[in-house]
Amino acid sequence: MIQEPSRKYRPISPVRLEDRQWPSKVISSPPTWLSTDLRDGNQALFEPMNVERKVRMFQELVRIGFKEIEVGFPSASQIDYDFVRRLIDEDLVPDDVTLMVITQSRTDLIEKTVDAVKGAHSAIVHIYNATAPVWREVVFGMTVPEMVAFIDRHVRYVKELTDARPETRWTLQYSPECFSMTELDVSLQACQAAIEAWGTGPGRDIIINLPTTVENATPNVFADQIEWMHRHLTPREHVILCVHPHNDRGTGVAAAELAMMAGAQRVEGCLFGNGERSGNVDIVTLALNLYTQGVHPKLDFSDINGIARIAEECTGLPIHPRHPYVGDLVFTAFSGSHQDAIKKGFAARDPNGVWEVPYLPIDPADIGRTYDSLIRVNSQSGKGGITYLLERERGIQMPRRMQVEFSSVVQQHADASESEISGQQLWTIFSDTYLQTQSEGATLVYYGHRLDDDGQSIELDVSFRGQHHRLSGNGNGPIAAVVDALGLPIRIDHYEERATSAGAQAQALAIVEAAWPGIAGSAFGAGISTNIVTASVLAVVNAINRLAARGCPVMVEAQDATA
Numbered sequence: 334m335i336q337e338p339s340r341k342y343r344p345i346s347p348v349r350l351e352d353r354q355w356p357s358k359v360i361s362s363p364p365t366w367l368s369t370d371l372r373d374g375n376q377a378l379f380e381p382m383n384v385e386r387k388v389r390m391f392q393e394l395v396r397i398g399f400k401e402i403e404v405g406f407p408s409a410s411q412i413d414y415d416f417v418r419r420l421i422d423e424d425l426v427p428d429d430v431t432l433m434v435i436t437q438s439r440t441d442l443i444e445k446t447v448d449a450v451k452g453a454h455s456a457i458v459h460i461y462n463a464t465a466p467v468w469r470e471v472v473f474g475m476t477v478p479e480m481v482a483f484i485d486r487h488v489r490y491v492k493e494l495t496d497a498r499p500e501t502r503w504t505l506q507y508s509p510e511c512f513s514m515t516e517l518d519v520s521l522q523a524c525q526a527a528i529e530a531w532g533t534g535p536g537r538d539i540i541i542n543l544p545t546t547v548e549n550a551t552p553n554v555f556a557d558q559i560e561w562m563h564r565h566l567t568p569r570e571h572v573i574l575c576v577h578p579h580n581d582r583g584t585g586v587a588a589a590e591l592a593m594m595a596g597a598q599r600v601e602g603c604l605f606g607n608g609e610r611s612g613n614v615d616i617v618t619l620a621l622n623l624y625t626q627g628v629h630p631k632l633d634f635s636d637i638n639g640i641a642r643i644a645e646e647c648t649g650l651p652i653h654p655r656h657p658y659v660g661d662l663v664f665t666a667f668s669g670s671h672q673d674a675i676k677k678g679f680a681a682r683d684p685n686g687v688w689e690v691p692y693l694p695i696d697p698a699d700i701g702r703t704y705d706s707l708i709r710v711n712s713q714s715g716k717g718g719i720t721y722l723l724e725r726e727r728g729i730q731m732p733r734r735m736q737v738e739f740s741s742v743v744q745q746h747a748d749a750s751e752s753e754i755s756g757q758q759l760w761t762i763f764s765d766t767y768l769q770t771q772s773e774g775a776t777l778v779y780y781g782h783r784l785d786d787d788g789q790s791i792e793l794d795v796s797f798r799g800q801h802h803r804l805s806g807n808g809n810g811p812i813a814a815v816v817d818a819l820g821l822p823i824r825i826d827h828y829e830e831r832a833t834s835a836g837a838q839a840q841a842l843a844i845v846e847a848a849w850p851g852i853a854g855s856a857f858g859a860g861i862s863t864n865i866v867t868a869s870v871l872a873v874v875n876a877i878n879r880l881a882a883r884g885c886p887v888m889v890e891a892q893d894a895t896a
């Protein structure tokens with residue numbers, strides 16, 4: 334990079350529009366959408382689509398709900414020509430869908446283009462020429478009046494050819510290519526030339542399409558340009574004002590949104606932002622942005638993953654994992670505070686109410702995504718996400734202090750592995766920590782018990798250091814009886830038990846917090862069994878083993894009845 338970029342790059346001149354109206358406008362209805370996946374998107378691929386892939390993409394675009402689809406540049410490519418003919422000859426175009434075909438403003442190309450859509454019930458012929466100073470001077474060698482005459486001549490030629498085929502309902506689309514780099518009065522002259530040559534008026538609309546062929550300014554500048562054109566084009570009521578934003582500065586979506594506020598009625602773009610260089614504007618993002626404002630975009634993205642896979646297959650280009658709405662990671666929270674807020678948001682949510690789950694701008698279910706991968710665990714995760722996953726996948730609910738303790742165990746694993754912890758790994762860590770406890774050389778192993786009918790006297794079979802022990806104890810309940818049987822000076826600070834699943838074979842999860850006053854603080858242990866008492870005994874034994882791992886003596890030998 335150079336030290337003084339101002340020597341090399343010029344800033345854009347702002348538009349003089351002191352009374353601009355667009356900043357206070359709100360988009361309350363969707364624009365007419367035009368998909369250019371099969372034209373601008375296709376011309377930007379390593380390997381442009383063949384006819385089969387184009388048909389597949391076309392059918393998907395129709396299914397999504399596009400009513401206007403730019404299907405190709407038939408005068409430039411035989412594949413495009415054959416594809417358009419196949420759509421028409423095989424009657425693949427629904428009655429409410431209009432094909433658009435593009436051509437440069439050259440008579441030979443216009444002829445072939447109009448010919449390509451012969452027999453279509455309706456068609457848009459799209460012609461363009463670049464209007465910006467560098468193109469006028471360097472590419473075409475034309476003055477502005479010469480350019481205006483050039484547009485007039487070619488639009489009249491389209492009119493002549495299309496008038497001769499009244500079986501098709503024709504619309505003209507004219508684009509001053511590089512509009513955002515063109516002086517506004519020159520753009521206006523170019524567009525008015527097309528409007529007049531087409532005979533625009535009642536029953537004969539024209540589409541004026543204003544592109545940021547190369548995005549070159551902040552979106553507010555584009556919005557000013559659009560509002561200026563919106564005010565000056567005439568007869569405005571017969572002009573469908575359209576925008577065609579590219580994304581060179583990464584602000585294609587913003588440019589399109591502000592342009593709609595400034596008067597654009599139609600937007601051209603591609604699925605997931607495919608297209609030349611940094612892409613055309615992403616129609617999916619635009620549409621779902623509208624949806625999250627409560628405005629139905631009239632495009633159906635309820636199966637966004639399915640659409641993404643078809644787009645990837647047809648274009649050969651992968652979608653970035655962080656691409657808005659569709660990326661594999663956009664409904665995933667790794668960081669602890671986000672996980673915590675999302676978990677609480679889901680718990681507090683009224684399924685019939687307004688969507689207010691923190692950090693999630695849209696309900697993933699509305700676009701066919703599930704909550705499965707919503708919360709994932711890595712070294713940045715806190716107890717919120719960890720407990721959410723364990724609860725969702727295993728029905729495990731932990732008391733708060735145990736959540737805090739367990740999250741630090743998980744953090745150690747995540748730090749050590751330097752990778753994400755899967756749901757299965759999380760369960761293994763939980764199981765190793767609380768259910769299958771071991772303390773080196775001194776693990777108490779539970780074998781069975783017999784509880785008296787009154788639930789207050791127990792006989793307990795355990796082994797310790799390879800020796801079997803039958804212990805007996807009493808208490809005001811099974812837990813107290815077990816503690817008594819073991820003969821240990823422990824205190825049970827917390828006990829809870831709940832089913833981890835429903836039905837007759839439901840498993841009970843018991844959680845115990847046992848403290849060994851003066852030696853080791855407290856430790857949690859858990860037990861799972863279809864029998865509630867067994868689960869509780871296991872929980873006590875596991876808590877004791879965790880205390881033993883911290884150095885507490887496990888004194889079963891003292892109580893040994895039958896060794």
Ligand SMILES: CC(=O)SCCNC(=O)CCNC(=O)[C@H](O)C(C)(C)COP(=O)(O)OP(=O)(O)OC[C@H]1O[C@@H](n2cnc3c(N)ncnc32)[C@H](O)[C@@H]1OP(=O)(O)O
Pocket residue numbers: 373376406408409410436437438439442461462463472473510546609
């Ligand atoms: C911004 C966009 O995305 S616009 C769409 C761009 N897409 C494409 O260009 C893909 C399809 N195009 C093509 O395959 C070719 O350009 C073809 C087949 C249409 C024409 O090919 P060629 O006849 O070889 O012309 P070539 O591509 O070199 O174009 C250059 C000529 O077209 C002229 N030209 C360029 N754009 C236009 C236009 N919009 N209207 C009229 N003439 C134009 C140039 O001035 C140049 O003329 P010159 O030869 O008299 O100097």
Ligand SMILES: CC(C)C(=O)C(=O)O
Pocket residue numbers: 373461508510511542544545546547577579
């Ligand atoms: C032909 C025009 C609309 C175009 O594709 C562009 O300017 O990007």
